[in-house]
Amino acid sequence: MDHDHSKIEIDAYTGTPTTGHEWDGIRELNTPLPRWWLWTFYATILWSVGYWILYPAWPLIGGGHTAGLLGWHSRQAVAEDIAGLRQLRAGNVERISKASLADIKADPELLSFAKNQGKAAFATNCAPCHGAGGQGAKGYPNLNADRWIWGGTLDAIHQTISHGIRWEPDQQTRTSTMPAFGREGLLKKDEISDVADYVLSIAGYPVEHQDRLAKGQEIYQNNCAACHGDDGKGNLEIGAPNLTTKVWLYGGKDGIDKAAIVERINAGGGGVMPAWSDRLDEPTIKSLAVYVHSLGGGK
Numbered sequence: 001m002d003h004d005h006s007k008i009e010i011d012a013y014t015g016t017p018t019t020g021h022e023w024d025g026i027r028e029l030n031t032p033l034p035r036w037w038l039w040t041f042y043a044t045i046l047w048s049v050g051y052w053i054l055y056p057a058w059p060l061i062g063g064g065h066t067a068g069l070l071g072w073h074s075r076q077a078v079a080e081d082i083a084g085l086r087q088l089r090a091g092n093v094e095r096i097s098k099a100s101l102a103d104i105k106a107d108p109e110l111l112s113f114a115k116n117q118g119k120a121a122f123a124t125n126c127a128p129c130h131g132a133g134g135q136g137a138k139g140y141p142n143l144n145a146d147r148w149i150w151g152g153t154l155d156a157i158h159q160t161i162s163h164g165i166r167w168e169p170d171q172q173t174r175t176s177t178m179p180a181f182g183r184e185g186l187l188k189k190d191e192i193s194d195v196a197d198y199v200l201s202i203a204g205y206p207v208e209h210q211d212r213l214a215k216g217q218e219i220y221q222n223n224c225a226a227c228h229g230d231d232g233k234g235n236l237e238i239g240a241p242n243l244t245t246k247v248w249l250y251g252g253k254d255g256i257d258k259a260a261i262v263e264r265i266n267a268g269g270g271g272v273m274p275a276w277s278d279r280l281d282e283p284t285i286k287s288l289a290v291y292v293h294s295l296g297g298g299k
Contacts, residue, residue: 089117096283101154104290111290118291121284125276126292134295139250139271144296147247150174151236158289164275165239173275176238181223182266195219196261202232202244208258239270 008020011029021028051057055068067073086093092113096104104110123132129140136142141149150160163172181187187195197207198216207213221230227240234242241249248256249271250264276285 089113093117093283096286099286101158101286101289104286105154114287114290115294117284118287118289121280121288122291125280126288129273134292141249142247143292145247146296147242147245148236149234149239149241149249152293154289154293156236157292158285160273161285161288161292162275162277165273166270167272167275170275170277174239176227176240177270178227178264178268180266180268183268187219187223187265191219192262192265193258195224196258196265199224199232199243199261200256200258203246203256204244205246205256 008030009018009027010016011018011027014029016029016031018027019030052066053068054070054072056065056073057068058066060066092110095110096114096117099107099110104114122130122134126134130136130143131140134143136144141147146152148156150156150165159174163170163174165173166175166177167173179186182189182192194209194212194216196216197209198213198220200207201213201216220232225232227238228234228243229240232243234240246256248260251257251260276288280288
């Protein structure tokens with residue numbers, strides 16, 4: 001490469017001077033940037049200087065930042081917007097605070113407001129577990145289906161949201177725990193297999209050992225019926241799920257399979273939902289209850 005500027009010459013094809021730089025016989029043309037581009041570039045520099053002066057921009061040693069001559073701050077702007085929104089909603093929020101859940105449902109205007117507020121609160125607080133549309137996932141109930149573990153009335157949903165399930169810090173939380181029949185030695189391995197087949201059968205699934213269903217039913221009646229009922233349809237008072245449906249909280253990849261039931265009988269336990277009464281105000285909890293109830297599975 002040659003940097004001898006004495007070799008600057010005019011390119012014969014374009015009429016443009018060269019820079020004097022040459023690479024393997026190829027000469028570099030001295031083509032200046034367009035004037036409009038340069039002036040635009042200079043304008044952006046001037047704009048940035050003005051921005052630094054008017055708005056918060058530069059971090060300071062020891063923490064903080066320059067405030068800017070205008071005294072404007074994005075956080076302050078957001079806080080003002082939120083305060084304005086709260087003021088706008090204050091009337092309906094106050095009405096929800098004083099109204100019963102039944103009154104909210106009976107008032108079209110208040111019901112619409114509660115649904116919208118509940119939907120926003122659901123997206124922030126509930127969707128990470130129950131899904132954006134309340135469709136649930138393995139271990140997290142589907143709130144769209146008419147299948148409730150602890151009840152799907154407005155009051156029951158409100159209770160669940162307020163005090164959670166198996167949430168020890170809340171004294172009003174609802175608690176019931178399925179025994180670990182296998183780990184605690186309450187049932188043997190073949191007995192767990194038999195009762196799992198029986199549970200599959202009452203839900204309408206094919207079973208592995210038809211000839212052992214009678215034995216599985218006997219084991220069920222002796223160990224499971226006290227909570228899930230003689231007919232397997234569950235008990236909302238103690239959070240015992242209905243076993244006769246094809247809606248399963250803990251299922252296999254394609255819904256339910258024997259291995260999933262065996263694991264549940266063997267391990268026992270139950271899911272935990274936090275109590276929201278110490279995190280959300282009462283109008284928001286009421287709005288959440290109304291919104292969840294409206295998803296399609298409310299009683």
